[in-house]
Amino acid sequence: MAVTNIGLNASLWMGSQALSANQTAIQTTGNNIANINTPGYARQRANFATDVQTGANGELDMGTQVTSIENLTSSLLNTLVQQSLGAKGYADNQATMTSTVQEALGEQFSTSSSSSTSGTTQAGEGSIQGALTTFFTDFQNLANDPTSSSARQVVAQDAQTLASNLNTAYQRLQTTQAQLATDAGNITSQVNQLSQQIASLNQQIVAVQASGGNTNDLSDSQEEDVEQLSSLVNVTATNESNGSVKVTLADNPSVVLVSGNDSNGQGTTQSLSVTYSATGNPPLTVSGSTTGSLGAGVPSSGSLGSDLDVANNVIGSPAANGNSGLLGQLDSVAAALISAVNTQNKAGYDLNGNAGGNFFTGTGAGDIAVSSTITSNPSTIAAASTSGDTLDGSNALAISQIETNNSDIIPAFQSMVSNLGETVSTAAGNQTSQDQITEQVQNQRDSVSGVSIDEEMTNLINFQQSYAASARFLTTISSLYDTLLNMAPPTG
Amino acid sequence: MRIATSTLSQFVLNGSQNSQQQLAQLEQDVSTGNDVTQASDNPLAYDEASQTQATVAQLNGYSNAISSATTATTANNSAMTEIYKLVSQASENATSVSSTMSTSQIKAVGTQASSLLSQLTSIVNQQDSNGNYLFGGTNNQPPIDTSTGTYNTSANGATTSTEVSPGNSVQTSIAAGHPGTPPADGFLYDSSTGVDVLAALKQTVTDLNNGDASAVQNDLPALTNALNLISSYVGSTSANMSAVSTASTANQSQITSEDNHLNTLTQTNLPNATVQLQQIQNQYEATLEAGSRILGLSILNYLGSTTTG
Numbered sequence: 001m002a003v004t005n006i007g008l009n010a011s012l013w014m015g016s017q018a019l020s021a022n023q024t025a026i027q028t029t030g031n032n033i034a035n036i037n038t039p040g041y042a043r044q045r046a047n048f049a050t051d052v053q054t055g056a057n058g059e060l061d062m063g064t065q066v067t068s069i070e071n072l073t074s075s076l077l078n079t080l081v082q083q084s085l086g087a088k089g090y091a092d093n094q095a096t097m098t099s100t101v102q103e104a105l106g107e108q109f110s111t112s113s114s115s116s117t118s119g120t121t122q123a124g125e126g127s128i129q130g131a132l133t134t135f136f137t138d139f140q141n142l143a144n145d146p147t148s149s150s151a152r153q154v155v156a157q158d159a160q161t162l163a164s165n166l167n168t169a170y171q172r173l174q175t176t177q178a179q180l181a182t183d184a185g186n187i188t189s190q191v192n193q194l195s196q197q198i199a200s201l202n203q204q205i206v207a208v209q210a211s212g213g214n215t216n217d218l219s220d221s222q223e224e225d226v227e228q229l230s231s232l233v234n235v236t237a238t239n240e241s242n243g244s245v246k247v248t249l250a251d252n253p254s255v256v257l258v259s260g261n262d263s264n265g266q267g268t269t270q271s272l273s274v275t276y277s278a279t280g281n282p283p284l285t286v287s288g289s290t291t292g293s294l295g296a297g298v299p300s301s302g303s304l305g306s307d308l309d310v311a312n313n314v315i316g317s318p319a320a321n322g323n324s325g326l327l328g329q330l331d332s333v334a335a336a337l338i339s340a341v342n343t344q345n346k347a348g349y350d351l352n353g354n355a356g357g358n359f360f361t362g363t364g365a366g367d368i369a370v371s372s373t374i375t376s377n378p379s380t381i382a383a384a385s386t387s388g389d390t391l392d393g394s395n396a397l398a399i400s401q402i403e404t405n406n407s408d409i410i411p412a413f414q415s416m417v418s419n420l421g422e423t424v425s426t427a428a429g430n431q432t433s434q435d436q437i438t439e440q441v442q443n444q445r446d447s448v449s450g451v452s453i454d455e456e457m458t459n460l461i462n463f464q465q466s467y468a469a470s471a472r473f474l475t476t477i478s479s480l481y482d483t484l485l486n487m488a489p490p491t492g
Numbered sequence: 493m494r495i496a497t498s499t500l501s502q503f504v505l506n507g508s509q510n511s512q513q514q515l516a517q518l519e520q521d522v523s524t525g526n527d528v529t530q531a532s533d534n535p536l537a538y539d540e541a542s543q544t545q546a547t548v549a550q551l552n553g554y555s556n557a558i559s560s561a562t563t564a565t566t567a568n569n570s571a572m573t574e575i576y577k578l579v580s581q582a583s584e585n586a587t588s589v590s591s592t593m594s595t596s597q598i599k600a601v602g603t604q605a606s607s608l609l610s611q612l613t614s615i616v617n618q619q620d621s622n623g624n625y626l627f628g629g630t631n632n633q634p635p636i637d638t639s640t641g642t643y644n645t646s647a648n649g650a651t652t653s654t655e656v657s658p659g660n661s662v663q664t665s666i667a668a669g670h671p672g673t674p675p676a677d678g679f680l681y682d683s684s685t686g687v688d689v690l691a692a693l694k695q696t697v698t699d700l701n702n703g704d705a706s707a708v709q710n711d712l713p714a715l716t717n718a719l720n721l722i723s724s725y726v727g728s729t730s731a732n733m734s735a736v737s738t739a740s741t742a743n744q745s746q747i748t749s750e751d752n753h754l755n756t757l758t759q760t761n762l763p764n765a766t767v768q769l770q771q772i773q774n775q776y777e778a779t780l781e782a783g784s785r786i787l788g789l790s791i792l793n794y795l796g797s798t799t800t801g
Binding site for chain 2: 036037098099102107108109110111120121122123124129130133134136137140141143144145147148384386388389390391392393394397400403404410414415417418420421422423424425428439442443444446447448449450451452453454457458461
């Protein structure tokens with residue numbers, strides 16, 4: 001095979017190209033090492049290719065050149081990470097917020113320290129169930145001693161404690177719901193900011209690509225912003241041919257948050273906002289600046305979706321405004337208590353022989369209170385079934401038996417608390433499993449895009465040695481030049 | 493799979509986080525003594541514990557009821573026993589009178605019988621610490637009008653019961669009764685048999701005070717009937733005491749059982765928790781040890797020695 005002689009000048013060019021290519025590779029390696037902890041950064045690789053020149057004598061191998069700096073990413077894995085982050089954002093927020101709701105309800109066990117060895121489990125302070133059982137036990141005690149002013153006073157006081165506990169739990173749930181609305185507002189602000197950033201990056205990427213520049217780092221930033229957005233609200237990101245990305249709500253693709261394909265070639269955004277009304281049904285809704293209200297349960301995932309779910313479904317609405325979730329159930333329990341106790345109290349007679357009146361006032365957990373007639377004069381509690389029979393406590397006993405006879409009070413409350421516990425426990429379980437899923441997907445992506453110091457250092461040594469060898473090659477060619485020049489006869 | 497450097501540190505972080513979370517939970521379980529304090533800790537156990545706790549509260553309520561029922565039934569039985577003794581004494585006094593006794597001797601017996609009648613009135617009209625008449629019916633009236641020594645017909649014959657366990661009530665008050673309109677049945681008067689203890693006693697006292705031996709002899713059947721009536725109340729109040737005592741034993745036993753069940757459901761099994769604590773501590777140490785070895789490793793550690801070598 002004939003070997004084409006390329007000449008010393010061409011050799012010098014080849015050596016110079018090799019130095020340049022290895023220098024670029026070293027710079028790329030340095031960039032990878034420098035960005036090892038940069039969120040969203042995907043490692044880059046300098047792609048080498050033989051520099052082949054074609055001439056009259058055929059192909060001439062002119063060494064090497066860097067044809068491109070490639071971002072090592074997988075669009076499939078990126079999409080999986082985005083989806084996983086949306087679910088993770090939902091699961092994380094759900095675990096935190098449902099736990100907060102459980103705290104707000106305030107149902108806990110505590111251990112009394114009365115026993116020397118092990119205490120007895122009892123209802124914690126502020127417990128509604130504890131107050132309910134105490135209230136009914138007080139009526140049982142009153143039934144056994146209906147003329148006792150202290151027994152009547154205890155009934156009135158513990159009834160006030162029960163009403164207060166219901167009021168407090170109700171208010172705390174509403175406060176938590178308002179806090180969720182504030183949190184949702186903060187999240188939509190972040191969503192809007194990220195949308196603007198993505199739109200801005202869209203413009204830059206389109207412009208740089210149009211001029212033939214490298215958009216690897218801009219794309220990394222864009223990917224990072226989309227991932228952050230995904231954890232806040234479940235979105236679908238579609239890569240456009242010009243390098244921009246279009247972001248829509250996964251629940252409703254017609255709701256476009258970011259588009260880089262408008263007529264001016266610029267990115268545009270749609271902002272989200274939340275509306276909260278404690279008396280609304282649902283209380284918390286999300287709207288788009290151009291599409292209006294997104295409807296119940298939209299978005300369904302991401303932190304924002306979780307806020308909506310906890311506010312609208314877990315806490316829910318009072319009986320008067322939708323009657324759902326904990327607020328609705330708490331209202332139902334309070335309403336059942338008010339109705340049952342009032343009905344029975346009115347069926348009896350007080351210590352003065354007068355017919356009993358309403359024991360409680362109000363309609364639900366938010367406004368239940370003990371009648372001022374009872375609190376100011378506990379002798380008006382109708383303990384007797386017969387007028388004038390002051391030693392008859394049978395009506396008080398009947399009130400105490402509401403505890404076991406009425407499934408809409410204590411059993412309903414227990415069921416409500418257990419269901420909430422199940423929700424919190426499930427949310428915690430989902431958080432754990434979603435963390436693991438996200439970790440696995442991120443590890444898979446890191447196996448493609450993540451930086452390895454060992455790998456980069458190995459590459460660095462390779463490139464360093466190639467660079468040194470190329471420099472030696474140039475030195476050799478240079479000495480050949482010197483030899484040639486020394487062969488020429490001295491002038492003058 | 494290709495491993496990025498960040499993946500290694502993430503593994504270590506996740507491992508230590510996982511161990512720390514378990515350690516924190518176990519530490520809380522051990523220090524508080526409870527492994528179920530709120531519903532989310534164990535929804536199923538919490539639900540059962542919550543129902544058990546409500547049951548315990550009800551049983552404690554029954555304890556209070558049993559306590560007052562014990563006091564009431566004891567007082568009732570004591571009063572009936574005393575009254576039985578008084579009427580029995582009066583009957584013995586009447587029986588002791590014979591035609592051979594002088595009028596003054598019979599009157600002396602009448603004086604004793606008068607005293608017994610006075611004691612009976614005192615017992616029947618006794619009040620509790622709240623000033624309630626124990627035997628004056630549910631409308632709280634003195635059964636005997638002390639100014640006239642006759643029945644107070646405004647007292648009713650209603651009695652009260654105390655629920656000492658679910659669906660199980662024990663009569664905790666008894667009424668003296670009276671032959672008024674309408675009559676009220678009780679331990680002094682029974683409308684079905686016409687037995688009237690107060691009338692029988694008063695008639696006997698009158699006849700004794702009149703020194704009329706034959707009249708006194710005629711009073712004996714009524715006194716016997718009175719004794720029988722009161723005797724039946726001694727028996728029923730004793731039975732009530734016994735029923736309360738039985739309920740008390742059962743209630744206490746159930747409280748102990750439910751308390752134990754509740755504690756089993758909610759309280760930490762310390763031996764298990766301690767073993768788990770040790771296991772997780774080992775796991776945590778292993779994670780840290782592995783992390784400290786792996787995270788420090790890099791080709792960088794060897795490049796220098798190769799160069800100098």
